[in-house]
Amino acid sequence: MIMEEIIQQIVNGVSLGSIYALIALGYTMVYGIIKLINFAHGDIYMIGAYVGFALTTFLKLGFFPALILSMVICAILGVIIEKVAYKPIRNSTRIAALITAISVSLFLEYGMMYFFKPDTRTFPSLLPDKQIKIFNTDAVLDIKNVYIIVVTISLMLLLQYVIHRTKVGKAMRAVSLDRDAAQLMGIDINKTISNTFAIGSALAGAAGVLVGTYYNSINPLMGVVPGLKAFVAAVIGGIGIIPGAVFGGFFLGITETTISSLGGSLYKDAVAFAILILVLLLKPNGFLGKDVKEKV
Amino acid sequence: MLELKDLHVYYGGIHALKGIDIKVNEGEIVTLVGANGSGKTTTLRTISGLETLKSGNILFKGKDLKKVTASEIVKMGISHVPEGRRVFADMSVYENLEIGAFTRKDKSEIEKDIQNIYSLFPILYERKNQSASTLSGGEQQMLAIGRALLSRPELLLLDEPSMGLAPLIVKDIFDIIVDINKKGTTILLVEQNANMALQCANRAYIIKNGKIELEGKASELLNHDEVKNAYLGG
Ligand SMILES: Nc1ncnc2c1ncn2[C@@H]1O[C@H](COP(=O)(O)OP(=O)(O)OP(=O)(O)O)[C@@H](O)[C@H]1O
Ligand SMILES: [Mg+2]
Numbered sequence: 001m002i003m004e005e006i007i008q009q010i011v012n013g014v015s016l017g018s019i020y021a022l023i024a025l026g027y028t029m030v031y032g033i034i035k036l037i038n039f040a041h042g043d044i045y046m047i048g049a050y051v052g053f054a055l056t057t058f059l060k061l062g063f064f065p066a067l068i069l070s071m072v073i074c075a076i077l078g079v080i081i082e083k084v085a086y087k088p089i090r091n092s093t094r095i096a097a098l099i100t101a102i103s104v105s106l107f108l109e110y111g112m113m114y115f116f117k118p119d120t121r122t123f124p125s126l127l128p129d130k131q132i133k134i135f136n137t138d139a140v141l142d143i144k145n146v147y148i149i150v151v152t153i154s155l156m157l158l159l160q161y162v163i164h165r166t167k168v169g170k171a172m173r174a175v176s177l178d179r180d181a182a183q184l185m186g187i188d189i190n191k192t193i194s195n196t197f198a199i200g201s202a203l204a205g206a207a208g209v210l211v212g213t214y215y216n217s218i219n220p221l222m223g224v225v226p227g228l229k230a231f232v233a234a235v236i237g238g239i240g241i242i243p244g245a246v247f248g249g250f251f252l253g254i255t256e257t258t259i260s261s262l263g264g265s266l267y268k269d270a271v272a273f274a275i276l277i278l279v280l281l282l283k284p285n286g287f288l289g290k291d292v293k294e295k296v
Numbered sequence: 297m298l299e300l301k302d303l304h305v306y307y308g309g310i311h312a313l314k315g316i317d318i319k320v321n322e323g324e325i326v327t328l329v330g331a332n333g334s335g336k337t338t339t340l341r342t343i344s345g346l347e348t349l350k351s352g353n354i355l356f357k358g359k360d361l362k363k364v365t366a367s368e369i370v371k372m373g374i375s376h377v378p379e380g381r382r383v384f385a386d387m388s389v390y391e392n393l394e395i396g397a398f399t400r401k402d403k404s405e406i407e408k409d410i411q412n413i414y415s416l417f418p419i420l421y422e423r424k425n426q427s428a429s430t431l432s433g434g435e436q437q438m439l440a441i442g443r444a445l446l447s448r449p450e451l452l453l454l455d456e457p458s459m460g461l462a463p464l465i466v467k468d469i470f471d472i473i474v475d476i477n478k479k480g481t482t483i484l485l486v487e488q489n490a491n492m493a494l495q496c497a498n499r500a501y502i503i504k505n506g507k508i509e510l511e512g513k514a515s516e517l518l519n520h521d522e523v524k525n526a527y528l529g530g
Pocket of ligand 2 (some may be wrong): 336
C-alpha cells in the first residue's frame with residue numbers, strides 16, 4: 001500500500017513539476033536575454049488556457065489542434081507585449097522594467113475579467129477518462145498525467161533542438177552570452193528577442209491548455225500562483241539557465257506533492273517560498289548556476 | 297573604402313570623439329594608435345554601429361552607415377574583432393566559428409572556410425570541441441580573429457589584438473594579420489603596441505583625447521620624434 005502511495009505521489013509531482021517547468025522555461029529564457037523578470041509570464045499561461053477553452057468549447061477542436069493553436073496565439077501575444085511594453089524601456093533602469101512587467105500582468109488579468117467575466121469556467125474534458133494500472137501494483141495512472149508528462153517532455157526536447165541546432169537558437173544563446181559580440185556576428189537583436197518571447201510564451205500557452213484539461217477549471221487569476229511558483233522554480237535552478245528551469249520545475253513539483261501527501265497541503269505554498277529564500281541565501285545563482293560570475 | 301568624416305560621439309556628457317577624420321583605402325593596413333582612453337575603441341564601435349554618432353558621417357564603399365544597424369553592417373562586409381576578444385564563453389570553439397558565419401547561407405563554403413581557419417590556427421582544430429572559456433588568451437584571440445573572418449569581410453576592424461599576450465605570440469598574431477591582408481582583406485588596426493602596429497601598417501593615425509593628432513605613412517611615423525617619445529618609449 002505504501003509503495004502504491006509513493007508511486008502515485010511521484011506521478012502527481014512530476015505532472016505538477018512539468019507545468020512549473022514549462023512556465024519556468026519562458027521566465028528563464030526571457031531573463032537570459034534581456035535580464036527582465038517578466039511577471040506577466042504567468043498571465044500568458046492563463047491566456048493560453050482561455051484560448052484553449054475557446055477553441056475547444058466554441059470551435060469544438062480536439063486536444064492537439066487546440067494545444068498547437070493556443071501556443072501560436074500565445075507566441076504572437078508574447079511578441080506584441082515585448083514590442084509594446086518592454087522594447088521602449090529596454091535601456092531604462094531595472095526597477096522601471098519590473099514595474100512595467102507588473103503593470104502588464106495586472107493589465108492582462110483585469111482585462112480578461114473585464115472582457116470575459118471574472119467567473120471560473122469549466123474547461124471541456126478533452127482527454128479520455130482512463131486509468132492505467134502501473135505494473136502489477138494497485139497504483140493507478142490517470143491518462144491525463146500521461147498526456148501532461150509526454151507533451152511536456154516532447155516540448156522540452158524540441159526546445160533543446162531549437163536552441164542547440166538551429167540558427168534561431170544559436171542567435172538566442174549568443175545574445176544572452178554577449179549582446180555586443182552577437183551584433184558583431186550580424187545577429188539582429190530585436191528579432192532574436194522577439195523569437196525568445198515567442199518561444200517562451202508558446203510554452204506557457206501549452207502549460208495553460210494542459211492545466212485546463214487536467215483540472216477542468218480556469219479563471220483570470222489562475223496564472224498568479226503558478227507564475228510565482230515557476231519564478232521560484234527558475235531561481236532554484238539558476239535563472240537564465242535553461243536546464244535549471246526544468247530541474248527547478250520538477251524539484252518544486254515533487255516537493256510540493258510530497259508535502260501535501262504528508263498532510264501539509266496547507267503549507268505547500270509557504271514551503272515553496274521558504275525554498276526560494278533558502279536558495280537565495282545559500283546558492284544565489286541556483287543549483288545549476290556557477291558560483292562565481294564568469295563575466296569579466 | 298572607408299571614410300570617417302568629422303565624427304563626434306558622446307557617452308552621456310562625456311565627449312569621447314571630437315571630430316575624427318580617417319580614411320582607409322582598399323587593400324591597406326591602417327593603424328590607429330593612441331594612449332588609454334583616447335577613443336580608439338569608441339571609433340571602432342561607432343563604425344560597427346554599436347555606438348551612435350552625434351554628428352559626422354561614416355561612408356563605407358560610398359554608402360552612409362548612419363541609419364544602418366550593426367547586424368546589417370556585418371552583411372555589408374565589415375567585421376570587427378572587439379577589444380578583449382569577447383568569444384562566446386559557453387560555446388565550443390567550433391560553435392564560435394560557426395556563429396561567425398551567421399550572415400551566410402552557403403553551408404558547404406562555410407565548412408571549407410572553417411577548415412581554412414583551422415589550417416591558419418592549428419591549435420583551434422585541436423580545441424574545436426572545447427568550450428571557448430577554456431582557451432588561453434592567445435588562443436581566444438585567434439578564435440576571435442577566425443570567427444570574424446568567417447563572415448568573409450572586405451574590411452576587418454581589429455581592436456588591440458596584442459593585448460595581454462606574450463611577445464612571441466604577439467609576433468605570430470601580427471604575422472597572421474599581414475597574411476590576412478595579403479589575401480585581400482583591408483584592415484583597420486587599433487593598437488597601443490605602436491611599434492608592432494607601425495611596422496606592419498601602410499598608414500597610421502595617432503589619436504589623442506578624441507582627436508587625430510598626426511597622420512602619415514607608417515614608416516615615417518616610426519621615425520617621427522614626437523611619436524617616438526610618446527608611443528615608442530623614446
Ligand atoms: N560606455 C562608456 N560610458 C562612458 N564613457 C565611456 C564608455 N566607453 C568609453 N568611455 C570613455 O570614452 C573615452 C574613450 O574610451 P575608449 O574606450 O574609446 O578608449 P581607448 O582608446 O579604446 O582606450 P584603451 O586603450 O584603454 O582601450 C574614455 O574617456 C572613456 O572613459
Ligand atoms: Mg580600447
